[in-house]
Amino acid sequence: MAYKLWYWPTIQGRGEFIRLPLEAAEIPYADCAREQGADALVEEMKRRDETGQGPFAPPFLGIDGTGIAQVANILMFLGERHQLAPSGMADRYWLHQLQLTIADIVAEVHNVHHPLAMMDYYEDQRPEAARAAQQFRDERTPKFLRHFEQAANANVGDCLIGNRWTYADCSLFQLVEGLRYMFPRRMKTLEPDYPALIHLHDCVAELPALAAYLKSDRRLPFNEQGIFRHYPELDGE
Amino acid sequence: MAYKLWYWPTIQGRGEFIRLPLEAAEIPYADCAREQGADALVEEMKRRDETGQGPFAPPFLGIDGTGIAQVANILMFLGERHQLAPSGMADRYWLHQLQLTIADIVAEVHNVHHPLAMMDYYEDQRPEAARAAQQFRDERTPKFLRHFEQAANANVGDCLIGNRWTYADCSLFQLVEGLRYMFPRRMKTLEPDYPALIHLHDCVAELPALAAYLKSDRRLPFNEQGIFRHYPELDGE
Missing domain, CATH: 1.20.1050.10 (Glutathione S-transferase Yfyf (Class Pi); Chain A, domain 2)
Known part of the structure; x- marks a missing residue:
């Protein structure tokens, strides 16, 4: 299943640090707020917030019903899962x-x-x-x-x-x-x-x-x- | 071997976020600059800097000849090695x-x-x-x-x-x-x-x-x- 990337739709911002390795490694992802608009991002934030384990701020990556936030954390996850980082x-x-x-x-x-x-x-x-x-x-x-x-x-x-x-x-x-x-x-x-x-x-x-x-x-x-x-x-x- | 923690000797600062779990889990460590002074910290930074893989700033943790920096990174390391974090x-x-x-x-x-x-x-x-x-x-x-x-x-x-x-x-x-x-x-x-x-x-x-x-x-x-x-x-x- 493609990752769901959530970030503000009109700026590179911190989201770009996630987009780049996804693009470079040709990993399928949906750039959700670019498809659905900033209001959808705000709604998604609220929804996740109610779980008690939502992100403090975008970007975050939706993965099979759960999610992960903080740029360096998302990158570490992608690095481990897609060999975009060393294994040692x-x-x-x-x-x-x-x-x-x-x-x-x-x-x-x-x-x-x-x-x-x-x-x-x-x-x-x-x-x-x-x-x-x-x-x-x-x-x-x-x-x-x-x-x-x-x-x-x-x-x-x-x-x-x-x-x-x-x-x-x-x-x-x-x-x-x-x-x-x-x-x-x-x-x-x-x-x-x-x-x-x-x-x-x-x-x-x-x-x-x-x-x-x-x-x-x-x-x-x-x-x-x-x-x-x-x-x-x-x-x- | 005890960890070598390097941080400014007169403030809690970011170093305190490392000291706390070390103390709470009773993990042996030397608080090097408190023992040797701030000049020793500056010297240690220079020495590590010359390897090309030194820290950008304190705190850093010396481990068996190598080192690790950035508070959240050090904590993740300690969490994995000493069960101060979940394994899932x-x-x-x-x-x-x-x-x-x-x-x-x-x-x-x-x-x-x-x-x-x-x-x-x-x-x-x-x-x-x-x-x-x-x-x-x-x-x-x-x-x-x-x-x-x-x-x-x-x-x-x-x-x-x-x-x-x-x-x-x-x-x-x-x-x-x-x-x-x-x-x-x-x-x-x-x-x-x-x-x-x-x-x-x-x-x-x-x-x-x-x-x-x-x-x-x-x-x-x-x-x-x-x-x-x-x-x-x-x-x-």
Whole structure:
């Protein structure tokens, strides 16, 4: 039975980190809220909430009547079930550790646009976002990218572990794409320092099923309602 | 061989989420930086960094020459190895999902005190922290606590799953403790709405080994360098 992916229908957001490995591995799934609308997602959240074991927030994956939430958790599940992760214990924990560090930078990206109040609009906290963006751009981004560069360099292959892409390779691809959209000028300066990470990104982009997905209309464009947003005033070299 | 826990020596911080289940289950560990100082932690970070598979940040757990980082990842490892988590697949993912949601609120707690620049001092962003605290206190805290209340209610026992405490029970104990320290007035208002969560907290507090730990000098007091901080000006009913 195809997985039921539930996520907001008009943004890449955190849902994209789930879509990418599903697409790259050609695992059948329904992108439910894109088919049925955001109201259906809200209804599904309510229904699951009443069980006491619902998700705190999207995305979540419906599996045979039950469900699983939190991006890194869903990815670990898909990794185990579809061989999108190594089977050795040490490698599994290392990969999950990396994925959780990717989750950390994604949360910091969200904070850049919502420093004061995560539920309020960017437009209501612009001066504060400018200050938040500066430290994120100048200090946090290189610190995280350096970490992922070292991770990419720790393996001789074109991917994080062994010689096959994993769910975390897909997430690093998305992180680079997102940061390029968010901070094109800053990324132009930074990218030459992280050749192994960029090579890993390029290898993921060339996976045939993923390349087809990226060209399809299933791949939503980045926009200013998602996690990675482009406000030129927040970018800088 | 005893685990080597590495974390900042003067705060509970994220390290406390690891200390608690180690203490509650009486698993031998060395709290390395408390024995050797913060400089030793920085040195250990550098040494691991050079392997390409080091931690992005503390805490991390040294295990037989290798290591594992990210709180939820370390807890999953300890849960599997020491039966501090259920063995069934669905329960394992559910518990990890909850733990990642606890990580989310802990990150939001950090943001309250560092809304503009996570590496800068609270004192340099006080007016902004006041605005951040308001939404966190009024909207986010009840939303998260309600979620954990439902999780506690979904099991008939005095814990999250089955009839024995798990690593996530320990984390919910710590979350309640931390929020009480951070927002005593707000928590006084909120707690009556979450009886199952408070009951779970109390059951963890009464675990004999944990009760002994909490009374020992190994339990650091909360303070204004940690994650949960008490600034009276940020509290409110």
